[in-house]
Amino acid sequence: xxxxxxxxxxxxxxxxxxxxxxxxxxxxxxxxxxxxxxxxxxxxxxxxxxxxxxxxxxxxxxxxxxxxxxxxxxxxxxxxxxxxxxxxxxxxxxxxxxxxxxxxxxxxxxxxxxxxxxxxxxxxxxxxxxxxxxxxxxxxxxxxxxxxxxxxxxxxxxxxxxxxxxxxxxxxxxxxxxxxxxxxxxxxxxxxxxxxxxxxxxxxxxxxxxxxxxxxxxxxxxxxxxxxxxxxxxxxxxxxxxxxxxxxxxxxxxxxxxxxxxxxxxxxxxxxxxxxxxxxxxxxxxxxxxxxxxxxxxxxxxxxxxxxxxxxxxxxxxxxxxxxxxxxxxxxxxxxxxxxxxxxxxxxxxxxxxxxxxxxxxxxxxxxxxxxxxxxxxxxxxxxxxxxxxxxxxxxxxxxxxxxxxxxxxxxxx
Amino acid sequence: xxxxxxxxxxxxxxxxxxxxxxxxxxxxxxxxxxxxxxxxxxxxxxxxxxxxxxxxxxxxxxxxxxxxxxxxxxxxxxxxxxxxxxxxxxxxxxxxxxxxxxxxxxxxxxxxxxxxxxxxxxxxxxxxxxxxxxxxxxxxxxxxxxxxxxxxxxxxxxxxxxxxxxxxxxxxxxxxxxxxxxxxxxxxxxxxxxxxxxxxxxxxxxxxxxxxxxxxxxxxxxxxxxxxxxxxxxxxxxxxxxxxxxxxxxxxxxxxxxxxxxxxxxxxxxxxxxxxxxxxxxxxxxxxxxxxxxxxxxxxxxxxxxxxxxxxxxxxxxxxxxxxxxxxxxxxxxxxxxxxxxxxxxxxxxxxxxxxxxxxxxxxxxxxxxxxxxxxxxxxxxxxxxxxxxxxxxxxxxxxxxxxxxxxxxxxxx
Numbered sequence: 046x047x048x049x050x051x052x053x054x055x056x057x058x059x060x061x062x063x064x065x066x067x068x069x070x071x072x073x074x075x076x077x078x079x080x081x082x083x084x085x086x087x088x089x090x091x092x093x094x095x096x097x098x099x100x101x102x103x104x105x106x107x108x109x110x111x112x113x114x115x116x117x118x119x120x121x122x123x124x125x126x127x128x129x130x131x132x133x134x135x136x137x138x139x140x141x142x143x144x145x146x147x148x149x150x151x152x153x154x155x156x157x158x159x160x161x162x163x164x165x166x167x168x169x170x171x172x173x174x175x176x177x178x179x180x181x182x183x184x185x186x187x188x189x190x191x192x193x194x195x196x197x198x199x200x201x202x203x204x205x206x207x208x209x210x211x212x213x214x215x216x217x218x219x220x221x222x223x224x225x226x227x228x229x230x231x232x233x234x235x236x237x238x239x240x241x242x243x244x245x246x247x248x249x250x251x252x253x254x255x256x257x258x259x260x261x262x263x264x265x266x267x268x269x270x271x272x273x274x275x276x277x278x279x280x281x282x283x284x285x286x287x288x289x290x291x292x293x294x295x296x297x298x299x300x301x302x303x304x305x306x307x308x309x310x311x312x313x314x315x316x317x318x319x320x321x322x323x324x325x326x327x328x329x330x331x332x333x334x335x336x337x338x339x340x341x342x343x344x345x346x347x348x349x350x351x352x353x354x355x356x357x358x359x360x361x362x363x364x365x366x367x368x369x370x371x372x373x374x375x376x377x378x379x380x381x382x383x384x385x386x387x388x389x390x391x392x393x394x395x396x397x398x399x400x401x402x403x404x405x406x407x408x409x410x411x412x413x414x415x416x417x418x419x420x421x422x423x424x425x426x427x428x429x430x431x432x433x434x435x436x437x438x439x440x441x442x443x444x445x446x447x448x449x450x451x452x453x454x455x456x457x458x459x
Numbered sequence: 460x461x462x463x464x465x466x467x468x469x470x471x472x473x474x475x476x477x478x479x480x481x482x483x484x485x486x487x488x489x490x491x492x493x494x495x496x497x498x499x500x501x502x503x504x505x506x507x508x509x510x511x512x513x514x515x516x517x518x519x520x521x522x523x524x525x526x527x528x529x530x531x532x533x534x535x536x537x538x539x540x541x542x543x544x545x546x547x548x549x550x551x552x553x554x555x556x557x558x559x560x561x562x563x564x565x566x567x568x569x570x571x572x573x574x575x576x577x578x579x580x581x582x583x584x585x586x587x588x589x590x591x592x593x594x595x596x597x598x599x600x601x602x603x604x605x606x607x608x609x610x611x612x613x614x615x616x617x618x619x620x621x622x623x624x625x626x627x628x629x630x631x632x633x634x635x636x637x638x639x640x641x642x643x644x645x646x647x648x649x650x651x652x653x654x655x656x657x658x659x660x661x662x663x664x665x666x667x668x669x670x671x672x673x674x675x676x677x678x679x680x681x682x683x684x685x686x687x688x689x690x691x692x693x694x695x696x697x698x699x700x701x702x703x704x705x706x707x708x709x710x711x712x713x714x715x716x717x718x719x720x721x722x723x724x725x726x727x728x729x730x731x732x733x734x735x736x737x738x739x740x741x742x743x744x745x746x747x748x749x750x751x752x753x754x755x756x757x758x759x760x761x762x763x764x765x766x767x768x769x770x771x772x773x774x775x776x777x778x779x780x781x782x783x784x785x786x787x788x789x790x791x792x793x794x795x796x797x798x799x800x801x802x803x804x805x806x807x808x809x810x811x812x813x814x815x816x817x818x819x820x821x822x823x824x825x826x827x828x829x830x831x832x833x834x835x836x837x838x839x840x841x842x843x844x845x846x847x848x849x850x851x852x853x854x855x856x857x858x859x860x861x862x863x864x865x866x867x868x869x870x871x872x873x
Contacts, residue, residue: 049826058495060486061683063477063673072474081472084500100514260475324766330752331745334766338744339822341853349772352738352748352764354757358806362765362776368617392772406755439755459649 046073046221047082048351050247051097053122055088066198073209078224078273079107087416089113094125098195098297102186104122104131107217112200114179116159121162122197123182132167136160140171140180144303151350154402163281166304172196177204178219183216197440219441227280229288231268232301234452235445241266241295248294262447263441265307274447301366308336308378314458315346315396322454323351323392325363325384326330327375328402328418332447347355353384363387374413376401380449381419382428389423397423404439419444421454429453460635461496462488465511466526466867467536468614469502479496480525480612480619485625491631492638492687493521504529508539512609516543520607526614528593530573536611537578537596539754540860544600544609546581553586554594558724561592571599572755586610586626591618597630606634609806638687641694643702645682646715648866655680655709663710666701678862679721714869721865722750728872729760729810736868737806738764739798742816744830762806766860767798772840777801790815795833796842803837810871811837812864818853821871835866845869 050071052064064086073082082105087093094113101108127134140163146236148155165171169196172181172276177240179199187193196213198205233241238261245268251258268291272283292299300310315322325331334350337343351362356375359365365383373379389397402418409415416435420429431453435445463486467479467792478500485495487526496519501507515522522820527536529717550577555821562569576593580587586595593613601607610627612619617690618719638798652675659682663671672683685696706713714724728737738747748764751757770789773779779797795813803811823829830849835842845867 058485058498059672060482060489061672063478063479063482068474068477073470075474082502084472086498088496104510108752187648238853257474258470326745329749330757331740331748331764331766334745335743335749338766338768339854339857341818343744344768344779347744348769350766350768351596351776352745352752352766353804354752355762356765358763362612363807392769404755419509438866440753443753 046081046111048079048104049083049085049101050107051079051094051108052084052086053089053094054086055090055119057086058088066112066200066202069206070109070111070209070434071451072101073214074107074181074217075081075271076226077214077221078226079217087453088119089119091121091125092129094122095129096406097375098126098129102193102195106191108194109196109198111198111205114162114181114197114199116162116178118154118158119349120161120179123161123166123429124209126182126195127166127195130166130184134164134166137163137165137171140165141262173197174204175207175211177201180205181208181212183213192271194220201307201459205255216330223275225277225280226271226273227277228272229270229284229302231270231288231295231299232265232305232307233298234265234300234307234448235297236266236298237267239445241256241268241298241432244294248290249287252283252290254283255287257287261282263444291390297456297459299301300303306339307337307448307455309340311451311458312337312340312343312346313456314455318395318457318458320395321346321348321393322396322398323348323394324398324400324450325359325388325390326350326352326398326400327354327359327384328404329400329443329446329450331355332443333398333400336451348394351391358452359384359387361393376403376417376419378419378421378430378432379431382423383422385421385423385428389425395424396454398454400446402442402446404442404446406439416442417444418449420450420453422450422457424457431455444454460492461494462521462523463497464516464734464743465508465524465865466500467508467524468500469504471500472502474718476726478484478525479789480614480616482833483616483620484525484623486629488521488578489630489685490640491635492640493635503533503535505535505539505542507537507613509543512540514610516607518767520605521610522608525610525612526617528595528611528613530570530576530592531578532572534575537575537580537684540596540598540611542611543619544580544598545730547861548578548580549580551577552587554579558592558787566810572749582872584637586612586620588613588621589621589625591615593618593621595626597627608634611701638677639689639691639694640685640687641691641698641828643684643698643716644715644718645684645702645705645709646679646719646721647682647709647712648679648714648862650680650712652680655682655712659705663705666697666704669701671701677769678859696729700820711870711873712839714866719751720750721862721869723754724761725865725872726751726754726757732809732872734809734872735760735762735807736810736812737762737802737808738766738814738864739773740766740811740812740814741773741798741858741868742818743814743860743864744768744818745814746857747804747814748853750861750865760806765805766838773798773801777805790817790827790831790833792833792835792844792846795835796837799835799837799842803839810868812868813837814860814864816856816860820853825852830856832856832863833863834860834867835870836864843871 384399
């Protein structure tokens with residue numbers, strides 16, 4: 046079975062908004078073994094929506110329309126899909142009653158327009174909306190041998206997602222041959238994509254039954270593994286075996302297998318070791334602290350941080366000796382070490398991180414170019430330092446520096 | 460003239476990747492007065508690409524295909540578009556020569572496959588690629604009265620963007636009636652969309668010649684104004700007049716008119732007033748410092764910050780008295796004030812910001828629910844405090860708290 050996703054809404058044809066529901070739907074459909082073959086985006090125009098649904102029924106088995114089910118004049122998906130299918134609309138008394146009741150509960154008079162949400166295409170099943178007023182619709186057409194399905198879903202993600210999971214997944218599962226899918230995502234920080242692929246390709250290319258996709262994200266590379274089989278156990282074993290082989294080859298470069306972020310992994314290790322951490326940042330401006338504290342429960346291991354942007358605050362808050370700043374400059378191996386050791390001592394943490402560098406776009410020199418960052422990790426015995434020169438703009442340099450610092454913490458504790 | 464954008468690439472039909480080039484192209488096309496009527500996403504399959512181009516020529520004046528122009532077997536856009544148009548491909552000797560020369564300069568032997576990039580559809584003009592090997596193609600078809608255009612562009616944004624700006628904009632301008640467009644984006648932090656619209660709608664709905672779109676983003680609402688006219692001056696006056704009226708009505712709620720972020724605006728005011736700032740954060744975990752330092756040149760006014768996550772560090776780094784922590788709890792008006800005053804004094808800055816709250820999802824109580832945040836701003840004379848209870852998850856609460864703190868700084872200095 047293959048699918049076409051039709052996102053409806055004039056705002057999706059502006060420079061400001063993009064359909065993102067299709068990513069969620071694609072993930073769910075792929076889990077069922079359904080491929081998405083086409084995506085179409087049309088505005089709130091009846092002829093365009095009707096044409097898109099007709100076309101989808103010519104080239105796909107499943108057409109999912111997103112949006113245009115609300116109460117306003119711009120919401121045209123119901124009537125357009127009905128026209129494409131050559132079916133009529135009837136007002137559903139139960140749905141009308143629910144709408145009246147919903148407004149009555151809030152002591153509001155319902156504008157007449159709202160009743161359009163009670164219109165149901167002939168032969169359609171109503172999909173309840175747990176988080177809004179517009180119900181979805183499920184329609185089957187075609188013959189028993191060539192069954193086709195049209196689904197209409199509301200646009201807001203908090204309405205669409207539960208509706209699809211609760212009311213469409215089971216219906217679709219009944220229509221497609223049973224198939225079980227297992228996935229893993231191996232994440233590697235700060236290794237260039239080409240280098241990782243050179244190491245990984247000889248391994249994954251031998252695993253014929255697992256589909257492998259390499260994606261480069263900011264400051265990391267992800268290996269997406271996916272296997273399909275007749276049972277979940279077989280699918281899991283396929284991806285697990287390949288993930289094991291890849292981890293053997295890539296050694297400790299792989300920081301996560303099941304989607305965790307680097308700050309989550311660093312947090313796991315800190316908690317597992319009963320360790321605490323504090324960070325002293327200059328060029329990253331608080332990004333490492335911000336990432337560590339994105340994780341709920343991080344107060345168990347994160348004590349705090351100092352963003353010592355001005356040089357005198359490096360001394361005042363972190364005891365970086367003025368003579369080190371004078372002798373080596375703020376962006377130096379020595380200052381990174383002093384920052385890491387200073388924050389560790391002042392915050393009373395097991396580990397201290399120090400970061401200093403030149404995020405750019407200005408402030409670089411031939412000796413200390415934009416992108417140069419020193420990362421230090423102190424544990425009270427010895428302090429490691431890593432010097433890196435990152436490519437890219439200010440945002441990218443800062444992000445990669447935060448990746449490097451979090452990866453040092455991970456490697457220290459693993 | 461209306462357009463269809465066709466993004467080609469099987470990766471765009473996975474849950475992991477999304478076409479974003481179409482947002483850039485839509486913005487540029489809108490500037491010319493060209494509306495995007497359809498967007499289609501197809502995989503790397505010849506029949507699908509060919510069908511999409513044929514369909515686009517049935518329903519649009521301009522078809523822009525993105526991607527699939529590279530050297531690999533998966534790159535099928537050239538031959539598919541040629542088939543859709545019923546035209547042949549010929550190998551261009553000048554382009555072949557350039558490809559050989561490019562590889563020779565790097566002392567590499569060119570794989571034969573690369574020559575596919577020298578294939579040109581009959582009647583097409585070649586669009587040079589300043590940042591890659593795959594040239595674009597420009598084709599005109601149809602009659603003089605009903606001119607249609609097909610453009611093939613490479614997928615990487617750093618190749619597509621300059622190619623479109625340098626080689627397509629002028630060609631398109633020659634085909635569409637002259638039209639000048641002016642835009643403004645009024646940004647307002649932390650006002651609910653419905654409240655803003657209630658205030659703004661009576662004003663913008665009277666300005667018939669300006670198209671107004673309201674978009675709610677994280678912790679802010681944006682009013683996008685756009686006017687078209689026969690001259691740039693007239694278009695600019697239309698949006699400027701409406702922006703003035705809206706600002707009068709919304710008073711100091713509008714923080715930016717021309718796209719700046721809230722941290723940029725806070726930075727402008729700090730620099731303009733010759734003021735400096737330092738921040739003491741608890742629940743935001745460094746986000747306010749991180750946002751302030753995203754701005755290049757922020758070292759001129761940002762002195763530094765402390766992320767005092769553990770309570771004892773609130774005392775150690777910021778002199779928050781233990782008895783205040785004991786009496787009121789870490790999440791309290793009093794502690795926010797002490798944080799703001801403490802960081803201001805310790806960092807020697809003009810202004811000090813203090814933030815403490817409950818980002819969730821755990822840690823809330825009936826008295827102090829998840830989402831409760833106290834924001835304080837100290838200037839050495841008096842310290843303002845704002846208490847807010849933000850909706851949403853951990854990320855959203857933290858983001859809104861950072862918006863609130865930056866907006867307090869802006870309002871203080873404006």
